Amino acid sequence: MKRLNVKNFNSILSPLEEDLLQLLWPDKSMKVKELYDILKKQKKKAALSSVAVILDRLYQKKVVDRKIETAPGGVRYIYYPKKNQKQFEASVVENAVNTLINKFGSTAVNYFNERFSKRR
Template sequence: MVLGDLEKQVLNYLWQRSPSDVKTVHEALTREKGGSLNTIQTTLDRLFKKKLLDRHKRGHAFFYTPRVERENLIVTLIDNATRDFTSSNENVFVNAFQSYSGQLEEQELDALDAMIQAQREKLRQDKEN
C-alpha cells in the first residue's frame, strides 16, 4: 500500500478530529496550501476504498472516521516497504533499523528497549504454554 502526501495529511487530521465531513477537512487542510473541495473528496473516497476510513451519512454529507489506528498503519507500511526489498532470510530490516536508531534520543531508545523486553517476555511465555 502506498499513500500520497495528501492522503497522509487527511489521515493525520482525522486521527485528531473525527468524525469530519469533506467541507471541514477541506477548510482545515487547504488554508495554507489551497486546493479544491473536489480534491479532498476524491482523497477521502480513495482512503475509504483502501479500507482506511469508514464513512457514515448524516443528512446530505458523509462523515469520515479512521478505520485503522495510526500505529497499526505505520506497522503495515513498514512491513510492505521492507517486504519489497528483502527475502525471508535477510536481516535487512534489523540492519536498517540499527542505522536509523542512531537518530533517536535516549528517551526513545529506552522506550524501545522496554518494548523489546516485553516482547521477549511474551515470546517466552508463549513457548511455555
C-alpha cells in the first residue's frame, strides 16, 4: 500500500498515526494491545499509552471508529477504520482546498480554474 507523503501540509498525520492507520487499512479490526504488539515487532518505539492516545485521537478525528468488547479478564476497544485510504486522502484534499478558498477567496478559485484548464 502506498504510504502517505504529504509534506506540503505540515504533517496531516504524525508518524505513529500513519503507522496505526497503515495497520488498520483497508478494513481490519484490532485492539490497542494487538496494534502495540505489532509495532513492537516492527521495532517502532511507542508506549502502550501512546498507542491508546493516538487511536483515541484518530477516533475524535473520525478517521477510525471503535466498539467496546467485553471478554473474560477485561473490557477493551476494538478499532476499525471509518474511512479507507482513498476516502481519507479525499477528505484531506477537501479540507486543504476549503482552507485555501476560505483564506484567499477568489484568488484561490481563479488559480484552481487556471490550473485545471491547463491540465485539460
